Amino acid sequence: MSVDGLAAAPDEDLVARAVAGDEPAFEKLVERHQQRAYGLARRLVGNDGDAQDVLQEAFLSVYRKLAGFRGESRFSTWLFRIVTNAALMHLRARARRPQEPLDAFLPGFDGDGRHLGEPAEIEAAAHAAERLDRQALAERAQQGVARLPEIYRAAFVLRDLEEMPTAEVADLLGVGPDVVRQRVHRARLMLRGYLGDAVEGAR
Amino acid sequence: MSPISTCRDGTDRLMEYMDGVLDEPLRQAIDAHVAGCARCQAFVRSYAAVPGVVRDATRVTLGPEARDALRRALAGRRS
Numbered sequence: 001m002s003v004d005g006l007a008a009a010p011d012e013d014l015v016a017r018a019v020a021g022d023e024p025a026f027e028k029l030v031e032r033h034q035q036r037a038y039g040l041a042r043r044l045v046g047n048d049g050d051a052q053d054v055l056q057e058a059f060l061s062v063y064r065k066l067a068g069f070r071g072e073s074r075f076s077t078w079l080f081r082i083v084t085n086a087a088l089m090h091l092r093a094r095a096r097r098p099q100e101p102l103d104a105f106l107p108g109f110d111g112d113g114r115h116l117g118e119p120a121e122i123e124a125a126a127h128a129a130e131r132l133d134r135q136a137l138a139e140r141a142q143q144g145v146a147r148l149p150e151i152y153r154a155a156f157v158l159r160d161l162e163e164m165p166t167a168e169v170a171d172l173l174g175v176g177p178d179v180v181r182q183r184v185h186r187a188r189l190m191l192r193g194y195l196g197d198a199v200e201g202a203r
Numbered sequence: 204m205s206p207i208s209t210c211r212d213g214t215d216r217l218m219e220y221m222d223g224v225l226d227e228p229l230r231q232a233i234d235a236h237v238a239g240c241a242r243c244q245a246f247v248r249s250y251a252a253v254p255g256v257v258r259d260a261t262r263v264t265l266g267p268e269a270r271d272a273l274r275r276a277l278a279g280r281r282s
Contacts, residue, residue: 027274027277030273030274030277034265034270034273035264035265038263038265038269039262039263039265042261042263043261048263048269051263052269052272052273055265055273056272056273056276056277059273059277060276060277060280063277107214107246109209109210109211109214112209113208113209113210113211113212114209114210114211114242115210115214115242115243115245115246117242118242119241119242119244119245120245122242122245122246122249123245123246123248123249124249125249125250125252125253125256126245126248126249126251126252128252128256128260129256129259129260137256137260138260138261140260141256141257141260141261142260142261144257145257145261160253160254160257160258161254161257161258161261163258166222177224181218181219181222181224182218184218185217185218188218188250188253188254189214189250191253191257192249192250192252192253195253195256195257196249
């Protein structure tokens with residue numbers, strides 16, 4: 001197959017060719033998916049060096065397991081599962097000092113179940129992009145994601161940052177859609193408070 | 204009494220509301236509460252903004268050097 005032919009070939013064809021020993025077909029799969037795979041790894045592990053390690057481990061794993069890929073899900077979903085697992089393994093192997101949790105940033109309610117605070121404060125996170133400079137926002141967002149409990153982080157990154165459908169995230173993580181929604185919800189609540197706090201602090 | 208009578212009740216169901224998986228009566232109860240509650244309106248705006256704000260702020264690009272490093276690592280360990 002010509003180089004042009006490879007570029008136009010669907011993933012499934014490239015997989016079949018790679019399994020048959022066609023190295024350029026495998027390289028094309030890597031080239032096509034490396035950016036998104038890296039983005040996912042980077043968001044899960046929180047830094048560039050570890051994300052590159054995860055990316056290498058994941059693609060080597062893909063290479064070794066490719067013959068077993070049955071096409072029951074899309075190649076990209078299968079790849080994302082491998083990247084996610086590699087990232088989570090990486091985090092566990094590092095056994096980093098546990099991050100201070102974000103529970104303090106969950107929303108507060110009074111005894112009657114009403115939101116605490118004035119609407120302008122409650123809304124603060126909605127204005128993060130206007131009120132914080134680019135660098136400060138990037139740091140705050142990265143720290144916030146890194147401080148999420150691991151199970152919330154994986155669900156939030158896949159669903160809200162990589163924009164995968166809830167059902168696909170559920171399949172990938174091996175839990176039900178209700179569990180995914182509950183984890184994403186907790187992550188959004190924590191990050192909403194964490195970003196809002198930075199916006200309020202910058203006033 | 205409505206199943207959604209406080210801000211807290213509505214907040215607990217917000218993800219399901221936005222994912223479109225709530226029963227119609229619950230959905231309507233949330234709509235009714237939020238329509239009359241400035242704090243919940245503010246809360247929904249901030250909650251809904253989180254995915255987009257964090258997505259944009261954590262976007263990264265795999266640079267040419269990292270692409271080369273990956274290609275070399277894969278070529279070396281495959282053969």
